[in-house]
Amino acid sequence: MSLFRSKPHHQLIAGCKANERSAQEGLYKLFYADMLRLCYRYLKSDELAAEALNMGFLKVFQNINSFDQQKGELGTWIKTIIVRTCIDLNRKEAKFIEATDLAEDAHAAFIAPEVLNKLYVQDLVKAIRQLPTATQLVFNLSVIEGYNHQEIGEQLQISEGTSRWHLSQAKKLLRNMLQPANPSTNDPTVNPNEAL
Template sequence: MSEHTSAAILDLLDGCLRGDRRSQELLYRQFYGYAMGLCMRYAKNRDEAKEILNEGFFKVFTKIESFDRERSFKTWLGRVMINTALDQYRREAKHQVFEDVEQAQHLAAIDANAVSQLSHQELLGMVQELPPAYRMVFSLAVIDGYTHEEIAEKLEISVGASKSNLSRAREKLKVMLSKKSLDEYERVVR
């Protein structure tokens, strides 16, 4: 048994391997919140996140035998969900053209003070408003800690495009933060 995966979860995984619907349902319920949180970072809205979540759990249940019991199930599940979101993005991106800017400008990071005052939901809402290419790169780089080289490989874009999309995502988020700050100031002054 893995030190990262409890005996109860391993029992559920054994049930899933046997095709037991009850085990699948319990595993789904156990990890729904975690998986949905991951999917929301990559989706443009809740409906798209649910699609990614359902497709991801389908992959989990059909490929459960590939899970290495010496590792953390939660980490494996997270990778499946992120890869499913990336697959969804690639399907949609086939119809879009990426701007490949080799000399991406490095903009200043989003004002940490403004970000710290946002609730998790407000920040998630702003990220979801980003165009798909920016949202994917921002989530992979800032939230999940991937390098530009890893992002370029996962999204099948150049490193320059990854840097450019991250830079533009940050710029759009700055504009959203500025607008939010101005709106709040006007609300207080009135």
Template structure:
């Protein structure tokens, strides 16, 4: 959600002044996108809704610290939602403190012809099948661009453990997506034959 600086300033000022209309407008404006962020990190919708509501409480409590000159309001709220989601699922996560040896990422390469056969929802469904710890590291790294150092600090794990989970996610996803793509290809062939 891209707001002009003027729109963002108006919303921020209204929220700082405890203006209920401004708070409601901010909430409604970012509801769908930020709930989706929470859903990406949490295994069930109820936990995601809880994290979302906790995150918005944090937004309203700390909005006086937001500076429209230094950042974009949506990006600032997104970070709060990510960190709140991580806090929410920390107790659920069971990280193995493993070290990964250097592996060549090419062995986990997914060819474009496989990805072309899948929709985003298919890919997201497969990401959801990963163990929660592995899924969280994958989301932070691939979807949100966090470094292994940042992931390690957020999840209280070593950088090596973060690398292992990312590598494991890529390895598992490669197999899952290849299987899904084959199924999608067979389905497309059947649909073509019936016409």
């Protein structure tokens, strides 16, 4: 175990507040892997993900004096800053489709459990990164982060209906990407007559 990982959070926080380079390095190393994975989910390229990570940690160090250990957990605070940084980077490319009173299509959103069981995390992240930017943002905030449509609307400055539409669209697109092709047409061992 490294020296940084063994240091309690409060010591790292105090060091960062005192602008100590070793404490900043320790905090960065402690949260680096988790926050980089978070950036990969939100951004389409590895370069943008690395940019968001570094910009986010710069904001962490610039605002560390505002962090209150009594009000929340350090990892959650850092994650919030990183997510907002990703949203800001994505907002430039995001094209939100305005939608009103669109009901989610339950059938379109369904992904068979056996498909999900076979997926690796990397496959799912790769599929999420292929979504249109605005749709990817809404999907991450809703499904991964657990925000409701009102909260998403406030963060992205869109209506709740628009948020719902993008979530529904994300599920449809992911279902199409993740569902296996019709086995009756791709499996040479299946008799087409029996498949009907």
